[in-house]
Amino acid sequence: MTVSFLGWTLDNPIIPASGTFGFGLEYASFFDLNQLGSLTTKAITARPRFGNPTPRIAEVPGGMLNAIGLQNPGVDDVIEVILPKLAQVFQKPIIANIAGSVVEEYLEVIDKLNSEPQIGAFEINISCPNVQEGGMVFGTNATLASDLVRRSKQHSRKPLIVKLSPNVTNIVDIARAVEDAGADALSLINTLVGMAIDREKARPVLANKFGGLSGPAIKPVALRMVFQVFEQVSIPIIGMGGVMTAEDAIDFILAGATAVGVGSANLRDPFACPKIIEALPGLIQHLGWSNIKSMIGGAHEKRHHRL
Amino acid sequence: MSRLVVQSNQWFADKVYQMVLSGAKPHEPGQFVMVEISKGIDFFLRRPFSIADSKNDRLTLLYKVIGRGTSYMTTLIPGDTLDVLEQLGNGFRIDPNRQDVCLIGGGSGVFPLLGLARRLHERGIRPTAFLGFDTKQSACLISELSRVCQVAITTMDGTLGEMGNVCLYQAMYQHSYYYAVGPMAMLKAIAQKTTNGQMSLEERMGCGFGACMGCTIMTKKGPAQICKDGPVFSAGDLIWE
Numbered sequence: 001m002t003v004s005f006l007g008w009t010l011d012n013p014i015i016p017a018s019g020t021f022g023f024g025l026e027y028a029s030f031f032d033l034n035q036l037g038s039l040t041t042k043a044i045t046a047r048p049r050f051g052n053p054t055p056r057i058a059e060v061p062g063g064m065l066n067a068i069g070l071q072n073p074g075v076d077d078v079i080e081v082i083l084p085k086l087a088q089v090f091q092k093p094i095i096a097n098i099a100g101s102v103v104e105e106y107l108e109v110i111d112k113l114n115s116e117p118q119i120g121a122f123e124i125n126i127s128c129p130n131v132q133e134g135g136m137v138f139g140t141n142a143t144l145a146s147d148l149v150r151r152s153k154q155h156s157r158k159p160l161i162v163k164l165s166p167n168v169t170n171i172v173d174i175a176r177a178v179e180d181a182g183a184d185a186l187s188l189i190n191t192l193v194g195m196a197i198d199r200e201k202a203r204p205v206l207a208n209k210f211g212g213l214s215g216p217a218i219k220p221v222a223l224r225m226v227f228q229v230f231e232q233v234s235i236p237i238i239g240m241g242g243v244m245t246a247e248d249a250i251d252f253i254l255a256g257a258t259a260v261g262v263g264s265a266n267l268r269d270p271f272a273c274p275k276i277i278e279a280l281p282g283l284i285q286h287l288g289w290s291n292i293k294s295m296i297g298g299a300h301e302k303r304h305h306r307l
Numbered sequence: 308m309s310r311l312v313v314q315s316n317q318w319f320a321d322k323v324y325q326m327v328l329s330g331a332k333p334h335e336p337g338q339f340v341m342v343e344i345s346k347g348i349d350f351f352l353r354r355p356f357s358i359a360d361s362k363n364d365r366l367t368l369l370y371k372v373i374g375r376g377t378s379y380m381t382t383l384i385p386g387d388t389l390d391v392l393e394q395l396g397n398g399f400r401i402d403p404n405r406q407d408v409c410l411i412g413g414g415s416g417v418f419p420l421l422g423l424a425r426r427l428h429e430r431g432i433r434p435t436a437f438l439g440f441d442t443k444q445s446a447c448l449i450s451e452l453s454r455v456c457q458v459a460i461t462t463m464d465g466t467l468g469e470m471g472n473v474c475l476y477q478a479m480y481q482h483s484y485y486y487a488v489g490p491m492a493m494l495k496a497i498a499q500k501t502t503n504g505q506m507s508l509e510e511r512m513g514c515g516f517g518a519c520m521g522c523t524i525m526t527k528k529g530p531a532q533i534c535k536d537g538p539v540f541s542a543g544d545l546i547w548e
């Protein structure tokens with residue numbers, strides 16, 4: 001079940017995705033977090049953010065829309081209050097998701113979090129569709145993305161994961177650009193921009209009008225993107241989008257993911273991750289593989305020739 | 308998370324059903340549960356429902372049929388099971404020394420007042436309940452509440468009790484403390500008169516346990532999650548636009 005990722009060994013490839021797991025604390029009352037491979041925090045910004053007005057959530061066929069707008073208490077509170085609490089319930093390295101409106105904000109957060117020993121890697125969020133500035137602006141423009149990654153890399157004393165947006169014409173271009181700029185790994189995908197209409201009231205359901213689509217509805221898109229990017233980059237990938245079961249997780253690994261992010265599924269079922277982790281070994285065996293490592297990218301033709 | 312067994316699921320009033328579940332944990336009045344409507348992804352999110360009453364391992368929910376999920380719930384029959392996240396939220400705070408209290412419920416807001424009224428009654432407090440409904444057909448819980456408190460009723464169309472909005476009931480402002488549940492407009496009108504009380508709020512929820520930041524409001528004490536820091540808030544902490 002172990003995989004090596006960014007120089008650490010993950011006990012298993014399952015990592016809760018950013019924004020669906022808070023800072024882990026709520027889930028600690030449901031299960032022992034140390035069962036997880038790692039965990040990703042909610043986006044951290046330089047200063048506290050309230051986020052968007054409500055409603056921020058809508059249900060749609062096969063998933064949900066969210067327009068949270070990066071609500072978080074800000075990096076100082078994360079360091080002083082939240083990380084010490086998390087240290088009591090989770091002893092493995094975590095992934096800190098970082099967002100900002102301008103490049104300097106990302107750098108400020110990185111500078112402050114650099115000395116936090118709990119953080120194993122940074123995940124640079126260049127793909128949040130729910131904020132006016134920053135976020136997805138970086139993720140949909142290869143020049144801006146590579147500039148941000150290059151400068152983040154200069155500041156960061158930890159491995160840098162870049163979280164890509166699916167809301168682009170060609171995700172491979174962005175993936176290549178950030179790899180060239182020094183990214184150590186990629187996370188994909190973030191949510192797809194969508195909306196829902198309240199027919200009775202004749203207006204959008206979300207106060208923000210648009211929100212990010214996640215859940216099983218986006219899994220085929222996410223798999224396709226992981227598959228495409230895997231063929232064109234050599235850094236490892238955290239694959240995510242609609243993972244509900246161990247079967248879904250395996251699909252991402254076969255498409256080329258080294259680790260698998262579980263997002264919205266946690267909201268529906270707080271035990272989603274431990275259930276997936278428990279089911280994985282049996283499924284791997286059933287499919288006739290000896291271990292997870294050997295399955296990474298297994299669905300690619302080149303791999304079949306190699307085998 | 309528990310699998311609860313449907314003991315009964317019956318029509319209760321216009322568009323309102325009562326569901327009794329067994330196998331439940333004890334709940335405080337004002338707490339809520341997140342119900343998984345069905346397995347699979349037809350209903351991706353769970354639905355939040357207040358506890359109408361909780362006794363031993365029995366949980367009573369009263370739900371208004373408003374959309375896909377609540378329509379589906381009406382088809383469940385005794386013996387069916389539901390996956391439920393229990394004991395969510397803070398519940399009403401009861402001060403045994405506070406005797407002169409009233410309950411204010413508008414529409415579906417009256418549902419959680421049943422358990423609260425019974426709990427107050429157990430503590431020797433007999434509140435007055437001011438209930439507002441659209442019309443006589445949607446009025447419910449009147450006989451149940453009458454056993455444990457004084458009940459005053461308004462309907463918008465005057466078909467039962469006094470005609471008009473429950474907030475116009477001046478008598479309720481003579482009580483020194485209130486517990487209010489109902490539409491935002493009702494809560495706002497009450498808060499503008501007096502903030503001596505507690506209010507239960509609703510918002511669309513992603514998780515129900517504080518992880519997704521879907522249900523945030525700004526309070527005088529800073530951002531708060533309705534699902535975790537609430538749903539019951541001191542009226543004085545709320546901010547109204």
Ligand SMILES: Cc1cc2nc3c(=O)[nH]c(=O)nc-3n(C[C@H](O)[C@H](O)[C@H](O)COP(=O)(O)OP(=O)(O)OC[C@H]3O[C@@H](n4cnc5c(N)ncnc54)[C@H](O)[C@@H]3O)c2cc1C
Binds near residue numbers: 353369373415419511
């Ligand atoms: C803390 C809390 C307690 C509640 N207690 C009760 C109760 O005791 N009895 C009762 O009848 N109703 C209660 N509600 C409202 C109830 O959750 C909604 O009526 C229900 O979710 C509607 O589901 P649906 O699938 O039929 O509607 P749809 O409109 O089809 O639902 C679509 C989505 O919107 C959400 N949604 C729609 N309306 C609301 C709403 N008013 N509040 C929150 N989410 C909504 C649904 O949960 C679902 O995710 C409560 C809500 C909250 C937040």
Ligand SMILES: Cc1cc2nc3c(=O)[nH]c(=O)nc-3n(C[C@H](O)[C@H](O)[C@H](O)COP(=O)(O)O)c2cc1C
Binds near residue numbers: 017214215216264513
């Ligand atoms: C409520 C919610 C909040 C999210 N917040 C963030 C965030 O702060 N940073 C981020 O990079 N991604 C965020 N995401 C995106 C998820 O991490 C994930 O990429 C996406 O939801 C797809 O995975 P899923 O289908 O398993 O949910 C959020 C998703 C949801 C549903």
Ligand code: FES
Binds near residue numbers: 518519532
């Ligand atoms: S509903 Fe998820 S935080 Fe309240």
